[in-house]
Amino acid sequence: MAAHVPKPPGYLQMLTSGARYFSGLEEVVFRNIEACKELAQSLQATYGPSGLNKLVVNHLEKLLVTGDSSTVLREYQIEHPAANMLVLALKMQEEEVGDGRTLVLLLAGSLLDRAGSLLRSGLSVPEVIEGYHQGCQRALEVLEELSCGRLDDPLDEDAVADAVRTPIMSKQCGYEGTLSRLVARSCVVVSSGGHGVFDPDLVRVCKVLGAGVGDSLVLGGMAFKKEAESLVTSMRDARVAVYSCPFELSRPETKGTVLLQGPADMLGFGDGEERLMEAQVRGLLQAGVTVLVIGGKVGELALHYADQHRLMVVTLHSRHELSRLAKAVGATPLLKLGTPSQEELGRCDRVYLQEVGGTQLVIFEQEKRAPAVATILLRGPLHGLQDQLEEAIRDGVSTYRTLGLDSRLVPGAGATEVELALQISAHGASCPGLEQYAIQEYARSFQDIAEALVRNTGKHERQVITQLLATHQEGHHNLGFNMEPGDTEVLDAAKAGIWDSLLVKRSAIRLATNAAVTVLSVDQIIMAKKSGGPKPRGENPNWDEPADHID
Template structure:
C-alpha cells in the first residue's frame, strides 16, 4: 500500500504531469500515516496543558517575545505550525476560540486522539473510508449524548445574578489559573452583569464592552472591576476630576492649524512679533472659551496639544486627556455618547457626551484616568488586573477573555453539563453501547471513537499526577451505578460528584469542540495524496547563532 514520493522532472508518470520542483507523496505510509503522526505530535504538546493542573509552555515567537501560557489557542497560533495536516487542527482550535472562547485544547487533544486510534485501525488493514463512516456515526451519537447529559439550564435571572454566573465560569478560569478561580470568576461575572442590557430585554453581552486594564504590582487578589472605561494614563493638566462631566472628543490635535501651502512672514519690529503671537493666542482662547461656554468640562484629544491651548484649557478649568489610539477614542465615544470631531470648535448638543465622573486614580503607584458611568445605557465595564509580572498579567487576560466569551455563550445557550471529565465518561459509555448495535467494519471505528473521548478524564488524572487507570475504573463503576455526574477529583485522586462540587462546563462549548475535532480528524483521514509546489523565492533564513535551539 505504501506509495512513492515523486519530484516533478518532466519525465513519464506524475513527473511529467507536474511542474519542475513539485513534490508528491501518496499512499498509506507516506501520506495518511505522516499526516496522522503530525497531528499526534501537536496533540501531545497541548495535552499536557489540559485541565487545572495543566503545565505552561514557554514560547519565544518570531519577534522574540516570551509567552508563558497553557492556553492551547495561543500555543498553536504562536508556534507557527507548518505541516498542512497539523494546520487543520490549529484552524479547528482557532474556530473554537472564536465561536465559543473556551475548549480549544479539547479540540486539539480529541482530534489528535481520534487520529491516534485511527492509526491502529489503519495498521490492522481497515480502509480509511470505513473509519470515516464509523467516526461520523459516532460523532452524531456523541453530540446527542452530550445534550442528554445536561444537568442545569441557567435562566435569565440567574445570568443576571453575578454570584450564580461566577459558579458557571469557575471551571473556565481554573483551567488556566487553578487556585484563583474564586477570585477571577466573580470579577468577570460582575463585569458581565454590568455590561448586560436592562432587565426587560434578554441577557446578552458584547465582548468589546468588557475591557481589561493590566497594572504591574500587587497580587491577583487586588484586582477589581470599575464601571466605565479605564485609560492607562494621567490627565495633561492640573485638573484631575470632573463630576457630571460634559465631554468633547476631538480626533485631531488641539493646536493652531497648519496652512496647506508654505508661507513666509516678514516681521520688521518687536511690536509686529508681539501682534503676530497675540493673534494666535486670541484665536486659541476663542476656541477654548466657546468650549467652556457650551458647558464642556472634559476634552479628549486624539493628537498633540499645544502649550498655548493647554494654558487656556487650564484657565477655564477643563480636564484634558490625550489618547493617541483611535480604538481607545472610539471606546470613549461609546461610553460617553460623544461624537469624535475632526474640527476645532464648540460641539453641538448632539455631539457632546456625558459621564458621571472623570477622575484620576492612583492604582499600584500608577495614575490612571477612569471614565465612570454608574447607571447608564453605555454598558461598559473594565476589569483591572494586578500581578507581579507581564507574563502573568497577559495569561490572566487570556483567562478573563475565555471567561467573558463563555458568559456570552451562556447568554445564547444557558445549558450546563457536569465538568471534571464526567460528561466525556458518560459520552464514551453511550458510544460504546451504540457500537454493539452497528454491524460491519464501522463498529471498530465507533469503539475507537469511544476510547478517544476517554482522553479528557485520563489526561486530567495524568496531569494531576494520579494513576489514570485506577481513576478510569472508578469512574466507569460510578457511572454504571447511575451516578452520571461523577468526574475526576484532581485533589484527592478519586471520583467526585461534579454537581455537588459545582464544576460545570458549557454544553454549547462541548458540542462545538466534539463537532470541530471530529471534522478535523475526518478531513485528515480523507487525504491520501500530498502535492506540494516549490516554495516561492525570498530572503534566506537567518543563520543559527550559538545557543539557539
Template sequence: MGFNLQPYGIQSMLKEGHRHLSGLDEAVLKNVDACKELSDITRTSLGPNGRNKLVINHLDKQFVTSDAGTIVNELEVQHPAAKLLVLASKAQQEEIGDGANLTISFAGELLRGAEELIRMGLHPSEIIIGYTKAIKKVVEILEELVEEGSEKMDVRNMDEVISRMKAAVASKQFGQEDTLCKLIADACIQVCPKNPVNFNVDNVRVAKILGGGLHNSSVVRGMVLKNDAVGSIKRVEKAKVAVFAQGVDTSATETKGTVLIHSAQQLENYSKTEEARVEELIKAVADSGAKVIVSGGAVGDMALHFCERYKLMVLKISSKFELRRFCRTTGAVAILKLSQPNPDDLGYVDSIAVQEIGGTTVTVVRNEESGNSVTTVLLRGSTDSILDDLERAVDDGVNTYKAMCRDSRIVPGAAAAEIELARRLKEFSFKETGLDQYAIAKFAESFEMVPRTLAENAGLDAMQIISSLYSEHSSGNTKVGIDLEEGACTDVSALSIWDLYVTKFFALKYAADAACTVLRVDQIIMAKPAGGPRRDMAAAAGAGMDED
C-alpha cells in the same frame, strides 16, 4: 536524474523542486503524526492542573500560559495537516472563546485511533464513515446529559453565572477561580444589555497593573486609561466631556499658506491673532459647558495653556479604538475639528480622576448613573506574564458569559460527560454491523483522553481513575467525575463543576470535522516554494529585516 532522462509521470507535469508524497504510509500516517505532535503539546495543558508552556514567538515575545488558543497562535505551525487542527481551534476560539484545547487534543486523539485502525488494515474512508456516525450519536447523547432546568437562567444572577463560569476559569487559573469569577461575573453583569443575546465581549476591558496580587484586583464601572492627564487638573466630578478626534492644536488651519512679514510689528500681530484664535476656540468649548476635553491626537502647548486658564481637564487617548470606547462609555460624539461642540455631542462622566495604583499613574473614568456600557477589570499581579495569563482567564470567563447568554445549558464537568459519552458510544458501536463499528469504538475510546489527561496532570493513577469512573457510570451515576483536589471520583454536581453545553458541542464537532478532513487527504503535493534562498540563510544575512 544522472542519465539525462526525460522526467516522467507526475514529475513531467510539475515544476522542479516540488515534493510529492502519496499513499498511506507517506501521506496519511505522516499527517496523523504531525497532528499527534501538536495535540501532545496542547494535551498536557488541559484542565486545571495543566502545565504551562513557555512559547517565544518570532518577535521574541514570551508567553507563559496553558491557554491552547494562545499557544497554537504563537507557534506558527508549518505542517499543512497540523494547520487544519489549528484552524479548528481558531474556529472554536471565535465561536465560543474557550475549549480550544479540547478541540485540538480530541482531534489528535481521534487521529491516533485512526492510525491504529489503518495499521490494522481499515481503509480511511471506512474510518470517516464511522467517525461521522459517531459524532451524530455524540450530539444526541450530549443533549441527554444536559442538566435539567439549566436552559432557563437569569444571566444577572451572580451565583448562576459563577457556577457556569468556574470550570472555564479554573482551567486557566486553578486555585484562584473563586476570586476571579466574582470579578468577571460582576463586570459582565454590569454591562449586560436588556437583551442578553446582544452581550458584547468588547465591553469588558482589562487593565493590567504591576504590583500587588490578585486580591487587590477590582472592577471599575467605566474605563481605566493607562496615562496621566495632560495639564494640572487631575480630578473632575459630574462633568460634561467634549471629545475631539483630531487633536487640540493651533495648526488646525485648513490650508497651508506662506505669509510674508515685513516688520517686527507684523510678526507680533501675527502671533497675537493666532493666540486669539486658539483662545476663542478653547473658550467656545468651555462655554458649551464641557469641563473635560479628550483629544485623539497631540495637544499643543498654547492650547493647553488656555485649557488651564479656563479650568478644563485635558486627556489624551491616542488609540482610535480606546477613543471609540471612551465615547461609548460617556455617550459623547467625537468631533472632527476643534470648534464649539453641539450640546448633543457632549458626553457625561460621574468622575474622572488620576490615581496612582501600584506606582502606575492611571486615569479612572467612572460612569455609574447613565447606562454604563463599559466596565474594566483592574488586574494586579507581580509579573507581566502572570498578568497576561490572568487576562486570558478573564477573556475566557467573559466569552463563556457571552456563550451562556445565548445558550445556558450545562453538562457535568470534570470528565463526567466524557466518560458517559464514551460508555454510551461503546454500546452503540456493538449494534453496528459494518467495518465502521471499529471506528465508532475508537471514537468512544478517544473520550478517555480527557479523564486520563486530567488524572495524569494531577499526578493520579489514570487507569484506576478511568475504571472506577466507568464502574460508577455503568451503575447509573452519570454525574461522577474526577475531584482533582481529593484525587478521587465524586459527584460533580456537589462540587458545582459544570461545563457549558455549547462549548463541548462545538469543540467535539470541530475536532471530528478536522480529524475527518486530515484523514481524507491521500496525497500531498507541494510546489517549489517561491522566492530566493531559504529563510534561515536570509535571516543570517539580513538580521535586521522583519518577516514581511
C-alpha cells in the same frame, strides 16, 4: 554546455519547477496523522486545572509563560498543512464560543491517532470517516441528554459566578473564587445596562502591578494607565468630547512663506494664532464640553488655554481604546477639531486621576448611569501572573456570552467525557458494518480526554478511569474525577458545582470531528515552490580578519 535533464514522466511533469508532490497512505495520510498527533501531544500537559505552562520565546525575543493553547499556537510558526487544519479548528472554536480550545486539539489528535491504527488494521479511509460521522452524531445526541442545570438568571451575580467558575479554574486553579466573582460582577454590570447583546470586548482588564489578587475590583467604566495632560485632574457630571485628531492649530500640508516687514507684523502673526486657538477652546466651552479626549498630539498653546478655562484634557493614542471610551460615555468620535453638537457629546458621572500602587490612572466612572463598559482593575505581584489571570478572565467572560446563547450546563471533571465514551461505545456495538470499529475508537477518544485530565494531576489514570466507567455503568452520570486530596477519587460534579457549558462541548466535538475527517480525506499534497530568492548569508564570524587569512 550543460545537458538538459528532463523531468520524470507522470504527475510531476505537469507541475512547475520546484514543486513537490506526495500521494498515498504512507506519504500523505500517515504523515499527516503523525504531524497532528505530535502537535496535540505537545499541548496535552496544559489541559485541565493542573495543567502545566509553556515557556515560549517568540521571534521578537519576547518571553511568554502561558498554558493557553491559542496563545502558544499563535507563537508557533507551523508550516505543515495538516497541522494547520487543527490550528484553524482551534481558532474557529475561539471565535464561536471562546473556550474549549485545548479540548478541540486533543480530541482531534486522538481521533487521528486512532484512525491510523484502524487504517493499518485494514479498514479503508471511507469506512473510518463514516464511523466517525456516526460517532459524532451519537455524541451530540447524548450530550443533549446530559444537561444537569442551566443559568436561569444572567443578572444573578452568585449564579453567574458558579457558572463561570469551572472554565476559570481550568486556567488558574486557586484563584477561581476571586476571579469568578470579578467576572460575574463585571458581566452583570454591563448586561444590566440594557445595551443589547453582550459583547466580551465590553469587559476590559487594566493590570496594575502590586498588592494581591484579592485587592482587585470592578469599575463601572474605563481606566487607563496614564496621566491627565491638563492641570485639571477631576471633573464631576462631565460632558465628554472625543476627537481622533491632534489638539492644536491645523497646519497646511505644504510649506508656506510669510512676509514680515517689521516687529508689528511679527507680534500680529503670533497674536493671530493665539486668537484662533482661544476661539476654538471658547467654542468647546459654549457647547458644554468639560473633558476633552484627544487621539493625537496636544499643542502647548492649546493646553495653555485649556488650563486657563478649566478644561480637562486626556490623550489616548490607541484607536481601539478611543472607540471603546466613546461607547462607554455615549460620545461620537470626531475626526476634525471643531465645536461638537449636543448629540455628539458623551456623559460621564465622574472623571478623575487616581494613583493605585504607584501607577497613575485616569478613570471614567459611571456612578448614576448604567455603564456600557466595565473594567476589572487587576492587581498582582508579578507581570507573568497578571497575564495568566487575564487569560482566565477572558475565558470566564466568553463563557458568560456562551451561556447567554445556550444556558444549559453539563457536568465537568471528566464526567461528560466518560459518559460519552460509554454511550458511543454501546452504539458502536449495535452497528453491523465495519464502521463499528471506527465508532468504538471514536468513543475511546473521549476516554483519552478524561485520562489526560487525570494524568496531569499526577494520579494513576487507568485506576481512576476504570472506577469512573464502573460507576457510570451503574447509572451515576454526573460522577467525575476528584482532584482534591481525600479518601475518594470520584465526586458528583453537579453537586460540587463543577459545570461546563453544553454549547462549548458541542462546538468542540463538531469542530474536532470535522478537522479529523478533513485530514483523513486528503490523499494528495501538492506544494508549490516557495517564492523569493536565496536566503541571505549569515554574519561572518571572522569579519575582523584579513580576506586572505588562513586559520
